[in-house]
Amino acid sequence: MKKSIFALFAATALLLSSCMTTGMGTTPTTNSTGNVLGSVLGAVLSNVLFGGQSGILGSWFYNAPSAAFTTQKTLTNAGGNTTVANMNSSLASNYNAIGINRSNTSFSFLNGNTFTAKVNGIPFNGTYVYNPQNGGITLKTSTETLKGNVMRTQNGMGLMFDANQMVNLLQKEGKVSNPDAVQAVSNLAKSANGARVGFELTK
Numbered sequence: 001m002k003k004s005i006f007a008l009f010a011a012t013a014l015l016l017s018s019c020m021t022t023g024m025g026t027t028p029t030t031n032s033t034g035n036v037l038g039s040v041l042g043a044v045l046s047n048v049l050f051g052g053q054s055g056i057l058g059s060w061f062y063n064a065p066s067a068a069f070t071t072q073k074t075l076t077n078a079g080g081n082t083t084v085a086n087m088n089s090s091l092a093s094n095y096n097a098i099g100i101n102r103s104n105t106s107f108s109f110l111n112g113n114t115f116t117a118k119v120n121g122i123p124f125n126g127t128y129v130y131n132p133q134n135g136g137i138t139l140k141t142s143t144e145t146l147k148g149n150v151m152r153t154q155n156g157m158g159l160m161f162d163a164n165q166m167v168n169l170l171q172k173e174g175k176v177s178n179p180d181a182v183q184a185v186s187n188l189a190k191s192a193n194g195a196r197v198g199f200e201l202t203k
Contacts (some may be wrong), residue, residue, distance in 0.1 A: 043068050043075050043084040045160070045196060048152040049135045056130060056137075056150055056157065060201035062105035065091030066158040067188070067197050068151065074194025087188050091197060094188075097181040098170070100199075105174075107159065107201060115139065119174030144168050153200050160198035163189035 045068050050056055067087040069075035075084070104121035109128060116125040117139075126141040130150070137159075139146040146169055148161040161169060163186045170176045170185065189197045 043081050044072050045070055045149045045151055046134055049132065050150065050152055050157075052132055053130050055132075055152075056109050057111065058203055059108040060106060060157055060159075060203060061102045062100060062199050063102065063155055063202040064088070064200040065095055065197070066153065066160055066200040067091060067195065068149075068158060068160055069192070070194035070196065074192065078192035078195065083192065087191070087195070087197065090188055091185065094181040094184045098176050098178050105199065117173075119169060120176050122173065122175045124173050141173060144172055146173075148198065149196060155200060156202035158198065158200050160196035161189070162196060163187075166197055 065088045067084050069078060069084070075081075098120060100120060105119050107115060107117040109115050109130075113127050113129065114125070115128045116123070118124070124141050126139060128140070129138045131137070135149045135151050137148050137150050139148070146161065146165050148159060148165055151158045151160075166189055167182060167186050170182050176182055185197060189195050
C-alpha cells in the first residue's frame with residue numbers, strides 16, 4: 001500500500017514538473033550563471049518589448065550587465081543562451097574594472113522625449129526617440145547620437161548597443177579611463193554577428 005501511494009506521489013510530482021517547464025512557452029529557463037547576469041527574459045532583442053513609450057518612462061539604475069542578439073538566427077549561430085551567459089559574465093568583470101555601479105550609472109526617460117543620464121558618474125542629457133515596434137532607441141546628446149535597443153527583462157529594462165555605440169557611450173559620455181576594459185567590452189560586442197551589449201536597469 002505504501003509503495004502504491006509513493007508511486008502515485010512520484011507520478012504526480014513528475015507531471016507537475018513537466019507542466020511548469022514545458023507547458024508555458026513564455027516561461028524563461030535559467031541557470032546558475034544566468035541568474036546573476038542580467039536575468040534577460042529572452043536573448044533576442046525583439047522578443048520582449050515594452051510596447052508603448054510609457055513603459056520606458058521613469059528613472060532606471062544600473063543593476064547588472066545585459067547582452068542579447070538581434071535575431072533568433074544570429075543567436076543560434078553564436079551558440080545560443082550559453083553564449084549570452086558567457087558574454088554577461090565577461091561584461092560583469094569589465095564593468096567592475098571600470099567601476100560601473102548602481103549609484104553612478106542611470107538613465108531617466110521623461111515625457112517630451114528628453115532624458116538625463118550618468119555613466120561612470122559623468123552626467124549628460126539630451127533627447128531620445130523610441131520605436132515601440134522594434135525596441136529601437138536613439139539618444140542624442142550635445143556631442144553624440146547613440147543608437148541602441150531596449151527590451152524588457154525579468155527585473156526591469158535592458159539597454160544595449162553595438163560595439164561602436166557602446167564604446168562611444170563609455171568613453172565619450174562616461175569618460176571611462178580604462179581603455180583595456182572598454183576594448184574588452186567592444187570585443188565582446190564584435191565577437192558574434194548581431195551581438196549587442198549594455199546594461200540591465202531597474203527602478
